[in-house]
Amino acid sequence: MADDTTAAAPLAGDPIAGDGTTPKIAVIDVWKSFAGKEVLRGIDLEVTTGESLVIVGGSGAGKSVLLKHLIGLIQPDRGHIVVDGEDLTCAEPAVCLAMRKKFGMSFQEGALFDSMSVFENVAFALRRHTRMREDEIAARVHECLAMVHLEDVDAKMPGQLSGGMRRRVGFARAIALQPEILLFDEPNTGLDPITSAAIDKVIVEMRDSLPVTMVTITHDMSSAFRIADRVAMLREGRILAVAPPEQFRVLPDQYIQKFLAGEPLEEEEVA
């Protein structure tokens, strides 16, 4: 795995040609700017099938924007997002919509539908995209809720749940359709350390028990090291480095070391 440590990782194989070494997700030279401000500046990244990649970076580094590119919620100005050999950036809207069935995404604050109960939230995609009977849907919903250690919350409305519970319902909703790829947007933000560790535990359990590829973005390094197979550092819209956790900790880059130690940057280092 030593070769995994890269400064802008060269892509293995040809993701568009699909030559057998195709990564699950390939991000190829992606650029994005909003109102003239460049947020992503030539991102190259690949995620192999079954791995858990955690993208870390400071506030405003472009993490959420990058994650939303992966599922096609944002289209890049330049570059390609290739999922299972299919270029999401060139695909028709209908193809994009269908491709999203491969994904499950958990949002920062859960993004639960507040007009629906917990049960209806988790059952939403099942009712929309499958022909399952109501009893089958109920069984699947309970299975998903059990996986995130939630019981007896079916009838509750999102407003009645704590922050940690909302995130876990979001996880249950994301896995309901048995997706191949799971995306987590800042799963620990705003949670206390104990709840945060419990959330990490649920993510690790899902990583180990489900046949999924996972991409998580966070700025919480302890959480990143708990759930990652590889960690990628994003800074000022560029990938600074990608490495397995044990190698990431000892990377000689000054910014990464300060990020790990939680130290402020010198004035000349601030972008």
Place this chain on the structure above:
Amino acid sequence: MAPEATPQNAVVRFFERIGSMAQGLFEEVGRFFYILHSTLYWTFHRPFDGAQWLRQMVRVGVDSLPVVGLTAMFTGMVMALQTYRGFERFHAEGFVGSVVSLSLTRELAPVLTALMLAGRIGSSLAAELGTMRVTEQIDALYAMATEPLHYLVVPRVAATTLMLPPLVALADGLGIFGGYAVSVGLLGANPVIYWEKTFQFLDLNDVFSGLIKAGVFGLILSVTGCAKGFFTTGGAEGVGRATTAAVVMSSVVILLSDFFLTKILF
């Protein structure tokens, strides 16, 4: 460093402001037609969510009954009061029924009902979709391979467009009844003459054209409300701005389009 305040700079700033206002206007119009076009496109795509349509129709139709009923009835009553006193001066009280029925069916019932619903439904559509946008619920729908325009916007626009005509028909009836009650009950008009004059000059076309207007107004206010909500940015403040803008814009567009519709229909 701030640019020097010269007359040339003031001229440039003036034209910049006009340019940005024009750009804003084009953006609003573009968003309106984007939502309108997408709604028409997705209306004929599966899955057809009957339960959502029904829920929205109850929300727009049944829940609006008290406010629409009261508005129409009191408008009819005031119309009768005003015209009776005016017509009395040249002994034409008998025509109060005609004036009330014609003005209500052709103009007042559709416009006032639409304006009431712009406040009640247009604002709530903008607030609801705006909140869903800023709390990432709309992104969550996309992420679950569900087109939000299909799931959220189509039932709301369809329900408003379909429910406005029946509401206006009801408003017509209640308004005419209000006029009758005031004329006969309060001002002592002859009930037989009142009904006779009410229907003598009232054509079915007057009623139908009012109902067509109502459908168009329903489409305008729901698409405006959805467009303002769907493209909301800027958190809670943004939702507040979108809600206000939805009511103001749809009211203005309803009044403007009323002129052109009246010119075309009558």
